[in-house]
Amino acid sequence: MLTYTLRRLLVAIPTLLLISLVIFLLVDLAPGSPASEIPLTVPAEVKAKMIEAMGINEPVHIRYLLWLKQFFWTEPLYAIDAAFGTDFADNAPRIISYSSKVPVIDYIAERLPQTLIVIGSAYVIAILIALPIGIYSAYRQYSWFDQIGTFVSMVGYSVPTFFTGLLAIIVFTSWLGWFPSIYNTSLRVVDWASFKQQVTQMFLPVAVLALFNAAELSRYTRSSMLENLSQDYARTARAKGMSERTVVLKHVLRNSLIPVITVITLGMPAIFAGAIVTEQVFKINGIGAALIGAIHVNDLPVVQTIAFITAILIVLFNLVADILYGILDPRIRYD
Amino acid sequence: MAERAAPVLEVKGLRTIFRTRGGEVHAVNDVSFHLNRGEVLGVVGESGSGKSVTMMSLIGLLPAPPAENRGGEVLLGGRDLLKLDTRALQEVRGARVGFVFQDPMTSLNPVFTLGDQLMEPLRKHMGMDRTAAANRAVELLELVGIPDARRRLKAYPHQFSGGMRQRVMIAIALACDPDVLIADEPTTALDVTIQAQILELVKELRHKLGMAIIWITHDLGVIAGIADRVLVMYGGQVVEQAPVRELFANPQHPYTRALLRTIPAISGPREGRLKVIQGQPPILMAPPAACPFRARCDYRHDRCDRENPLRRAVDGRPVGQGHDVACHWTAPAPVAEVIHA
Numbered sequence: 001m002l003t004y005t006l007r008r009l010l011v012a013i014p015t016l017l018l019i020s021l022v023i024f025l026l027v028d029l030a031p032g033s034p035a036s037e038i039p040l041t042v043p044a045e046v047k048a049k050m051i052e053a054m055g056i057n058e059p060v061h062i063r064y065l066l067w068l069k070q071f072f073w074t075e076p077l078y079a080i081d082a083a084f085g086t087d088f089a090d091n092a093p094r095i096i097s098y099s100s101k102v103p104v105i106d107y108i109a110e111r112l113p114q115t116l117i118v119i120g121s122a123y124v125i126a127i128l129i130a131l132p133i134g135i136y137s138a139y140r141q142y143s144w145f146d147q148i149g150t151f152v153s154m155v156g157y158s159v160p161t162f163f164t165g166l167l168a169i170i171v172f173t174s175w176l177g178w179f180p181s182i183y184n185t186s187l188r189v190v191d192w193a194s195f196k197q198q199v200t201q202m203f204l205p206v207a208v209l210a211l212f213n214a215a216e217l218s219r220y221t222r223s224s225m226l227e228n229l230s231q232d233y234a235r236t237a238r239a240k241g242m243s244e245r246t247v248v249l250k251h252v253l254r255n256s257l258i259p260v261i262t263v264i265t266l267g268m269p270a271i272f273a274g275a276i277v278t279e280q281v282f283k284i285n286g287i288g289a290a291l292i293g294a295i296h297v298n299d300l301p302v303v304q305t306i307a308f309i310t311a312i313l314i315v316l317f318n319l320v321a322d323i324l325y326g327i328l329d330p331r332i333r334y335d
Numbered sequence: 336m337a338e339r340a341a342p343v344l345e346v347k348g349l350r351t352i353f354r355t356r357g358g359e360v361h362a363v364n365d366v367s368f369h370l371n372r373g374e375v376l377g378v379v380g381e382s383g384s385g386k387s388v389t390m391m392s393l394i395g396l397l398p399a400p401p402a403e404n405r406g407g408e409v410l411l412g413g414r415d416l417l418k419l420d421t422r423a424l425q426e427v428r429g430a431r432v433g434f435v436f437q438d439p440m441t442s443l444n445p446v447f448t449l450g451d452q453l454m455e456p457l458r459k460h461m462g463m464d465r466t467a468a469a470n471r472a473v474e475l476l477e478l479v480g481i482p483d484a485r486r487r488l489k490a491y492p493h494q495f496s497g498g499m500r501q502r503v504m505i506a507i508a509l510a511c512d513p514d515v516l517i518a519d520e521p522t523t524a525l526d527v528t529i530q531a532q533i534l535e536l537v538k539e540l541r542h543k544l545g546m547a548i549i550w551i552t553h554d555l556g557v558i559a560g561i562a563d564r565v566l567v568m569y570g571g572q573v574v575e576q577a578p579v580r581e582l583f584a585n586p587q588h589p590y591t592r593a594l595l596r597t598i599p600a601i602s603g604p605r606e607g608r609l610k611v612i613q614g615q616p617p618i619l620m621a622p623p624a625a626c627p628f629r630a631r632c633d634y635r636h637d638r639c640d641r642e643n644p645l646r647r648a649v650d651g652r653p654v655g656q657g658h659d660v661a662c663h664w665t666a667p668a669p670v671a672e673v674i675h676a
């Protein structure tokens with residue numbers, strides 16, 4: 001298992017480097033010098049520092065290496081400094097957002113938690129709903145439960161979140177007034193009241209995202225379970241006198257989860273993309289909103305960084321999927 | 336003879352159907368047989384003749400729906416298995432009746448260790464703790480001829496060959512010392528040398544452990560080598576039943592005789608190509624009202640179209656005890672008449 005994991009890890013690194021190069025070049029080679037996009041409102045000495053950090057006057061391969069250095073050296077040093085009060089970074093130049101004039105990483109770090117909290121809880125809820133429904137629908141194929149489940153998830157999966165989102169806002173916020181219409185990004189949960197407020201404002205976006213993802217996941221779970229329920233080993237387990245519970249929840253589920261877990265892990269980066277839409281609809285000031293904003297004002301460092309973070313997430317979750325796959329399936333682990 | 340003692344298993348008038356979109360498929364039609372202590376009962380018949388469905392019906396292994404029992408009794412240790420609830424039936428499966436299936440490559444769960452799969456029935460039926468179950472599992476693996484057993488407990492099925500996996504399946508089926516072992520074509524998926532090894536193993540285990548065995552196969556050669564008594568099935572019914580020597584020496588049913596002609600002769604002059612029985616076994620959408628074999632039978636006459644023959648004794652002993660056949664012909668037509676190119 002260790003060699004397997006190490007091998008996967010070694011494959012991930014060149015992948016990540018390649019993606020970073022592509023993202024860098026795409027933005028870098030876009031018409032116009034990156035420096036020319038720096039707004040005039042930026043003070044001259046800040047601009048000078050940014051040019052130094054990005055190496056704007058250097059050849060392209062140096063600029064790329066400087067950019068990587070920002071990610072994998074300078075910013076981690078700043079993060080350590082911030083955490084332990086040390087001074088490793090030694091005032092090294094950082095990439096600054098053109099529009100907000102704070103370091104890009106700080107800017108993103110401020111936005112990311114909102115997104116993670118909404119997406120994370122939506123995804124967890126989706127999994128918690130989808131697995132039992134998928135398992136039970138498969139076990140009772142063509143029952144009422146299964147048929148209703150099939151219908152609901154077809155609808156849930158085929159209607160996009162911006163539509164269900166708007167519908168939910170119209171019904172529950174405008175007509176019924178159950179939820180606040182403004183998402184307060186700066187809300188800090190410190191006590192019961194603020195916790196309640198946070199839950200209330202999160203409820204609709206989380207519900208919309210969760211239902212959408214649950215629809216898809218429950219279908220996957222169902223079909224994977226169905227495939228495995230009719231396998232010979234399930235019959236063997238029954239022939240051994242195992243209870244239905246053991247047959248379904250141990251033998252069949254363990255096999256069925258292999259593809260489902262892959263779908264769950266690989267789907268995580270994709271729901272970030274979905275969250276961009278949801279954040280627009282519910283006016284959540286998260287990473288999606290940051291990206292859209294940055295694109296509008298040509299804030300290249302922010303766009304580049306968010307794109308790269310997304311790429312890191314994709315590679316990371318691929319790695320996680322591979323490792324989970326290895327844990328769940330001995331045939332992979334021992335190849 | 337052993338026939339006098341009470342049988343371990345007695346099946347009377349078993350009927351099983353499948354509900355399908357096209358209607359009811361009558362897969363098992365009034366099947367009766369018994370199994371004596373320590374005996375090997377061979378079950379032969381072409382693909383689709385209802386061998387597997389019959390045996391799986393005995394212990395409720397068929398998925399219901401679509402399968403449905405339509406009557407009969409399955410007596411094991413004085414209880415009718417068809418009347419047991421799910422829980423009680425689970426206590427019979429794997430404990431009193433062990434099952435070995437055809438395909439060892441898919442019959443084991445790929446994601447659990449062999450030890451885990453072998454210990455499951457031990458822990459459930461015998462109430463063993465982990466250590467006791469592991470020790471017994473090692474014993475069982477050694478019993479079925481797997482060397483280095485203790486280390487193999489941690490292996491996964493994909494690390495084993497087909498023959499080895501079938502040995503493990505046999506070990507699982509035998510784990511709780513069952514009264515009856517049902518082996519559904521356990522060697523069909525294996526190559527010839529491995530087949531022979533598994534056959535030897537089962538013969539040896541039978542003498543060591545003394546359980547009764549139901550051995551399903553297409554292969555009359557295998558039957559000749561292992562069975563004491565033979566049940567020939569066709570169209571979901573028993574068409575002939577006899578001690579193995581008697582069946583080979585004096586086959587009554589045209590179907591049995593046709594099956595026997597499909598065995599390649601090892602010695603003697605070759606009569607050209609191997610004979611095959613023309614046509615397909617029927618899929619019965621209604622309980623059979625006529626002889627199910629009539630469409631393929633060389634001796635068909637009008638009674639065969641009107642009436643499904645009942646099993647009747649051939650050698651004077653009661654049906655099921657000696658040699659019996661389900662055919663309207665009381666004196667079989669001379670074999671010579673049947674031979675045609």
Ligand SMILES: Nc1ncnc2c1ncn2[C@@H]1O[C@H](COP(=O)(O)OP(=O)(O)OP(=O)(O)O)[C@@H](O)[C@H]1O
Nearest residue numbers: 353355360362381382383384385386387388389618
């Ligand atoms: N799930 C099912 N639905 C409908 N019919 C079925 C089903 N399973 C089996 N049957 C029918 O039952 C009949 C007997 O099948 P069975 O599997 O017992 O044959 P078999 O003698 O074991 O053949 P084989 O030698 O191929 O294993 C077949 O005609 C088949 O059409």
Ligand SMILES: [Mg+2]
Nearest residue numbers: 386387388519
């Ligand atoms: Mg079969």
